[in-house]
Amino acid sequence: MTWYQQNRRDLPWRGESSPYRVWVSEVLLQQTQVATVVPYYQRFMERFPTVADVSAAPLADVLKMWEGLGYYARARYLHQAAMEIVTQYGGQLPNTYAELRRLPGFGEYTAGAVASIAFGEAVAAIDGNVKRVLSRLFAIQTSVTRQLKQIARELVEQASCLLSLDRQDACPTSPGDWNQALIELGALVCLPKTPRCATCPLNELCQAHQQGLEHVLPLKPVKKKLPHYDVSAAVICQAGQYLIAQRPLKGMLGGLWEFPGGKQESGETLSECLQREIREELGLTIEVEQPIISIKHSYTHFKITLHAFYCHLTEPQTPQTLQVADWQWVTLADMANFAFPRTDLKIIAALQQRD
Ligand code: SF4
Secondary structure, X not given: OHHHHHHOOOOOOOOOOOHHHHHHHHHHHOOOOHHHHHHHHHHHHHHOXXXXXXXXXXXXXHHHHHOOOOOOHHHHHHXXXXXXXXXXXXXXXXXXXXXXXXXXXXXXXXXXXXXXXXXXXXXXXXXXXXXXXHHHHOOOOOOOHHHHHHHHHHHHHHHHHHHHHOOOOOOOOOHHHHHHHHHHHHHHOXXXXXXXXXXXXXXXXXXXXXXOOOOOOOOOOOOOOOOEEEEEEEEEEEOOEEEEEEOOOOOOOOOOEEOXXXXXXXXXXXXXXXXXXXXXXXXXXXXXXXXXXXXXXXXXXXXXXXEEEEEEEOOOOOOOOOOOOEEEEEOOHHHHHOOOOHHHHHHHHHHHHHO
């Protein structure tokens, strides 16, 4: 705790006791680097200073604030949870782990972090950093999540008792600080590939370090090779406006806008793929013209190469919402008003360069 007090990074949400702000910061930090999150957090707080502001906003506005950050389900759940907090809890986050867990998007980690940091509840918040620190500290040689959870729970409970007895020293005293200290130690010292054991405040206690296992633990699950898909996207332009489609609201990248298209089936050329996808999604027939850009991108469970092509409608037609939530004809400048995934932002950048 002393190490944490002296070494913690100065972050915009640090020392924050507003449950709403703690919650937003924890959601943004899931699967995302701190440096990436800082400007998103600041913009989010300017646009949505309270839970009520998120609740009252259309989902599209929340997604726009999330644009480029990935894992967009987080934004949808945050929006849903904000609406529930306003309707069921009068705009105040419920103050227990058990109640938080019932809200959309509050998994074990997020509920543990908010309950401990904002409400001082002695519950664990186990992220990848904590898993790594505890696996090494106790030299856990199997990937037993249940064992780690048990250890983390016992530690935060014992630490809270001890800390409440020892208020005269300068240590921070809340379970939230305890959890953040473990997370910070993992982020700054007990690094995945290069643990800095020489300067670690736990080095005399750490069983992995004593046994020379710090580079071996935690044991990593055998990585499966991610499947790769070729995906095509149609850039259909007429009279200076481009056709964009909104993805179905549920599912991957739900509610985001994109240049329509989809995954290449076996035996299909990219042109045939595009013609089929645009017919199935929007009921349009198109001619495929020259390629614009190919973009490689990795998601959690697969990789894609996205091939964007200029296309045109074979005759005047009106799009239909067959497999999309909505569609719009927009200028390049108007695209700034819609939230796109990172891949499509690269297509937009390529179009702007050619404009
Ligand atoms: S001594 Fe090394 S392995 Fe152990 S907790 Fe500290 S940094 Fe991690």
